[in-house]
Amino acid sequence: MDELNLAKMAQKGSLDAFNQLVMIHQELAYNVAFRILSDPAAADDATQTAFISAYRHLDSYRGGSFKAWLMRIVTNACYDELRRYKRRPQVDLEPQSNESGEEIESPAWLADDTLSIEARVELSELEQAIQHCLDNLPDDFRVVAVMVDVEGLDYQTVSEAVGTPLGTIKSRLARARARMQQCLQHFQELLPHQFRLESEKR
Amino acid sequence: MTMDIKKLSNKDWQLLSDLLDGQLDAAKSSKVLKRLEKEPALHAAYENLRWTQSLMRQVPRRKVPHNYILTRHMAAEAKKESGVKRSYYNLASVLASLVFVVLLAIQLVPNLPFTRFTSKSMQSEEIALREMVVEDEAEEPAMGLMAVPEADVEESMDAPEFAAAEGEAEATPEEEPMLEAFSMEVTSEESEELSDSEDETLNLDQTMVAEEQENAFKSKPLNWLFIATVVSGLTAFALAFINQKNRRNF
Numbered sequence: 001m002d003e004l005n006l007a008k009m010a011q012k013g014s015l016d017a018f019n020q021l022v023m024i025h026q027e028l029a030y031n032v033a034f035r036i037l038s039d040p041a042a043a044d045d046a047t048q049t050a051f052i053s054a055y056r057h058l059d060s061y062r063g064g065s066f067k068a069w070l071m072r073i074v075t076n077a078c079y080d081e082l083r084r085y086k087r088r089p090q091v092d093l094e095p096q097s098n099e100s101g102e103e104i105e106s107p108a109w110l111a112d113d114t115l116s117i118e119a120r121v122e123l124s125e126l127e128q129a130i131q132h133c134l135d136n137l138p139d140d141f142r143v144v145a146v147m148v149d150v151e152g153l154d155y156q157t158v159s160e161a162v163g164t165p166l167g168t169i170k171s172r173l174a175r176a177r178a179r180m181q182q183c184l185q186h187f188q189e190l191l192p193h194q195f196r197l198e199s200e201k202r
Numbered sequence: 203m204t205m206d207i208k209k210l211s212n213k214d215w216q217l218l219s220d221l222l223d224g225q226l227d228a229a230k231s232s233k234v235l236k237r238l239e240k241e242p243a244l245h246a247a248y249e250n251l252r253w254t255q256s257l258m259r260q261v262p263r264r265k266v267p268h269n270y271i272l273t274r275h276m277a278a279e280a281k282k283e284s285g286v287k288r289s290y291y292n293l294a295s296v297l298a299s300l301v302f303v304v305l306l307a308i309q310l311v312p313n314l315p316f317t318r319f320t321s322k323s324m325q326s327e328e329i330a331l332r333e334m335v336v337e338d339e340a341e342e343p344a345m346g347l348m349a350v351p352e353a354d355v356e357e358s359m360d361a362p363e364f365a366a367a368e369g370e371a372e373a374t375p376e377e378e379p380m381l382e383a384f385s386m387e388v389t390s391e392e393s394e395e396l397s398d399s400e401d402e403t404l405n406l407d408q409t410m411v412a413e414e415q416e417n418a419f420k421s422k423p424l425n426w427l428f429i430a431t432v433v434s435g436l437t438a439f440a441l442a443f444i445n446q447k448n449r450r451n452f
Binding site for chain 2 (some may be wrong): 015018019022023026027029030031034035040044047048051052055056123126127130145148149150152155170171173174175177178180181184185195
């Protein structure tokens, strides 16, 4: 069954249909929230809040891209979290260490058996570098950069999700990319060989 | 090279970004490609953008910590909260709008059926005020005539007619008709002069009092009505805005 039919059934009161939509989009929603908020716990909260809010406001969905509609709710939940962050003292976003000095929490993908230890470490370095640069972007730029460049969403979906005209999305993306490339230049030496610029590899 | 890249304008970055995503039409695209061949800084910036984008696409996706499906209980709670909140805002918004419309109608159209009571009471107040003014008008001239200033009394004591009046008692019976005629003549002249000057003063006072009362009548209820209308209008607008915002922003 396609998304539109599932959404219509959910609007008529089918919780199962809504939960099917949740299963389809939860990974995207969580990853967008995580890259915007840079904190697993906050991303978890924002994602849960977004799905509850989506269920509550199902009647405001009037066809079109369900993904874009849902991403708008996720983005708003993230903005709410960011505002809350700014009101209260910042918490260390690095994984907490226990008494023995081991990290308590590590990304789930690090436990992926299909990747070699070396590949996992390299990806971890790349992820940290990119996350650091994303964190230094203004909120509006970060949202667009995450959606287009990290999650690969198209401009139209992002425009609907952010509630901003296409031209503004393009402009924000261009500026976000300019800043990202400038920031990532500083990580050139630290990045694994295959992630370096061609001109720098020689 | 890095320095050259830094000199690029926002417009150039925008062009490169659009080129990277295939957002330029054929003509613009070939124009930018030609510039890339000629301008090494622009070319380097484009390469950097491509590299940045490819890095960002390689960022691994995180697995969700748990499923976000809603239980029956969560769904029921979500709907309940939403219903209560929305109905509260709707009701408040409707009430404020209603009050605003009624107050506005009272001010703009005083003869509407539902504003009759208010306009009648306003009319009766006006009538009462006007009656007060008329009473004052009636009382003041009488008071003016009764109260003769002391200076006037002294002056009149020195006047020949007063002397005539004083000597009235001593007048011989032959002189009486002559004196009577003289005093009657003088009294009528004096009262004419007095009434002319008093009339002018009274008219001025009456006009001022009437104006003050009319202004007080006009400004007092209108001000209150106006303030109430503005407050209710603003409240209605704010509630409608919050309602709309809640609906739009989830």
